[in-house]
């Protein structure tokens with residue numbers, strides 16, 4: 001370890017000096033030694049000054065990701081324990097790490113742990129390992145997580161296509177402690193939700209929408225709500241708890257809607273208050289338009305439409321299409337809540353797309369609130385790429 005050295009090209013050390021953790025292939029002058037995939041290497045400036053220790057990834061455009069900027073540090077179990085304790089301290093500051101609660105405990109680069117996300121659901125942790133460096137250390141990381149949190153088990157859900165870029169296969173399984181139960185129940189903002197850590201999306205639950213679910217709850221009184229891309233129906237549960245007249249959830253995933261059904265029961269909501277519709281949101285929005293249906297609030301929380309620069313134009317069109325279709329279903333006083341979780345979509349562009357959609361739908365609207373990811377998905381000042389979730393609450397005039 002640390003025997004291999006990556007030298008940057010002249011002048012390419014600037015971003016590292018600003019504590020940005022990524023080293024792209026184009027910045028690399030040469031690598032001395034024969035580091036294996038994922039191995040910890042020393043990163044030097046062109047003239048041999050120490051900059052960082054990073055995880056080497058020979059097949060990726062992201063040639064190395066920084067573990068540490070401190071020359072005296074050794075990347076290993078104690079290092080991970082310190083990082084995890086720092087992350088825990090921040091969640092405790094947020095008041096996010098209590099009892100049956102759930103939170104993102106490790107948010108990869110944002111917590112100085114590139115390639116590692118860890119979500120806490122009560123006594124269990126679910127991790128995703130997306131980089132070669134993190135893969136190499138995953139047992140140490142799982143052990144350190146058990147020690148720092150006192151959790152009962154760490155389960156891995158690395159069924160991520162992004163692992164291919166790092167030369168890794170998809171994998172799932174127990175990393176430490178006990179297997180989590182088939183159904184886990186968490187409390188968020190006083191509401192109960194079921195989390196299926198084995199079959200759910202990502203690690204089972206979209207923790208990043210926690211604060212936005214609270215916003216929806218506050219704005220829902222008396223409204224007929226269309227919750228598009230509803231997954232397990234959480235925005236809809238919040239809307240009904242906020243006094244919504246009715247909620248229609250639409251999602252293409254049957255298992256997600258089955259869990260949604262349970263979430264409504266768990267929170268004591270009557271069947272007459274909601275519908276769960278399995279279908280394609282694009283088609284459903286058109287169908288509503290054709291059948292002359294209107295809503296008082298439409299929520300659009302689609303999956304990532306843009307996962308590479310090549311997909312930008314196509315993705316922008318998709319975001320615009322759904323926003324346009326949604327605006328047409330809203331009358332004066334109606335509210336659109338739309339999100340983009342694509343990191344490559346800048347907030348200004350997303351605002352413009354939303355504005356274009358309103359214009360084409362013949363609606364004028366005011367931005368009531370700007371939304372973002374919950375603060376347990378932090379954005380370091382030195383790593384603006386950590387911000388991925390953008391949303392607007394717009395009210396039709």
Ligand code: SAH
Pocket residue numbers: 201205206209229230231232233234235250251252253256279280281282301302303
């Ligand atoms: N709002 C949810 C998370 C949504 S994730 C929450 O806070 O929990 C995106 C969801 O969109 C997934 O559940 C996925 O099944 C669904 N989905 C993806 N493409 C779709 C489409 N074309 N029509 C309907 N649902 C779709």
